[in-house]
Amino acid sequence: MKNFFKTCLLRGTPSMVLALGAGFVMASSADIRAALGMGAAVLISMILTSIVVSAIHKFIPAYAKLPVYLLIITGFVSIIEMLMEAFFPIVVNMLGAHLAALAVSAVIYRDAEEVADHNGEWTSIKTALSTGIFLTVIMIVCALIREVLGNASIWGHEIAFLANYKVSALAGAFGGYLVLACVLAAIKKLTGAHEHLEEEENE
């Protein structure tokens, strides 16, 4: 199990390796509720897309894969957006256009095109699950740092004693990327990813 998570971190999480999805990770990590909402949206849309793509990929001509996969992703994202708008309107307000922009997210498309298109349902679901979970974890960690230090609040509740010490820049886009970079660096260091990558380069 440890190896599974480590592998996911090193290879399976595009935000870790390719920095894919850094835009929506940054956009949704200013508040923990937004991070959870976006994480759930990404996770569900990835799983559903993987199931459908791995089931029908044999019937899709190679030249039509891009529009077909994008259409499938868009469909699921739209459904998820409708459900979230109905049951989690506050989160949708926080995420704004970034939720709809998931439809053209490289993370989900990569998952569909590189994994689901070449594997069976179970492998695809497992990969989508690991990628989605780790993206959510990264977003939550970033959100925790940014909301507490940048907004002096947690889950929307003000932390009174921090109110005069908050670093507002962390709540903005620059702060978002800065925190994301630090979190990714920390994870790589903790998991030994840098050594792994160096080994790969030497090979």
Next chain:
Amino acid sequence: MNIKHLLKTIAILLAIVAVFGVAMFGLNFLTGPIIAENNKGAEFAPLLAVMPDAENFEEVTSTLADIPESVIAVYKETSGKGFVVRAKASTQYSKEPMELTFGVTADGKICGIQLDVYTDSIDFRTKDANYITSFLEKDSALADIGTVSGATYSSTAFKDAVSAGFSALISNQLIAEGVKSDSQILAEMIPTLAPGMLKLEDAAVSGNIEKAWKSGNDAGFAYVIKSGEASYLALVNATGACLVYDVAGADVTVAQTAVADEAKAHAAAAQKSYVDALTTKVTRLYASAAEITSIEINTFNTVVAAVSFKVDGAEYYGFYSRSIGFHQMDVYFVIDANGAIAKMDANQFIFDKEYFHGFAGMDDAAYKAGFEGLTTDTWNGDAAVIATATMTSNAVKQSTDDVFATFNAIKGGAQ
């Protein structure tokens, strides 16, 4: 790509569109009403906050006539519980207008009130946490609602915005007008009768004095004093002159000497004298100034002290005006016997340069010299203008107006 592949691709795309279309169509039956309810809730959230038991709202702004400019919107509670008003107000310190929402029950009383947007540098809520809630249960008379000491402009603007909202409802006969007490009517006359008493703050009361206010710029005191069954407004300026008015606004100073005496005695104990400061200033401006004599003035503007003096036999009048710009201003004028400004000076014109965006500095000496020679007839306000420092310019303009008014009152004898 042959036609068969093309058709297959089109069929797949159409099938996917159809499947998702049907799914979303079905889902819309579930989520559509919930989303509509959410949107409605978001739109009416500020309204529900001030009228929690409301069932629904209908905006009626466009159906109303003579709505004050500060009223943003008026909503009617559809089951007849009352109205909700959204209003805005600005002060000279505002970057953006403050916005507030308050609910008024069908019988004309405030049932809820909140400040939605506030950008002033001085927050009256921190100076008086109960100020906003003190409006609850009040009718349009807003009895006993004063201002917040240290945040007079913003709290006054807040109160005025509420009054404007009431005006909109009353003038359209949606609610009945609240009955104002004599004390309230008299208090509302102060800005008109004593326009120089700025930033009024509550002062201690005693004897027959029901209410007392001290002007923040030390231009005098205002009192509501009970005498028999009636109440009177007594105004005492910085030099100790007093005028008494009844609720109809008539000057009854001669008939109400006891009221005037009580007001004068109360003010004398607390009024700061600026005669010495003015005398010092005059002697700095004119080293040979002689026969400097304090003058009691009967104007109720920003002039807090006046003296007459002689320089080489020529008669001059010195005035000390305390208007308020970005901060308290201390402005001095010397006017010759012919009514022309001989000198103008101020302790400071620009206080916090960082607040004056684009301020390129000013030549103090040239600015002051620009006033010299101006008379009531030639003064048009232009000399007071300081580029990008509107509040300071307005304060100097007010001081100049007030000094000319006081000079003319002295020379005319009918102050």
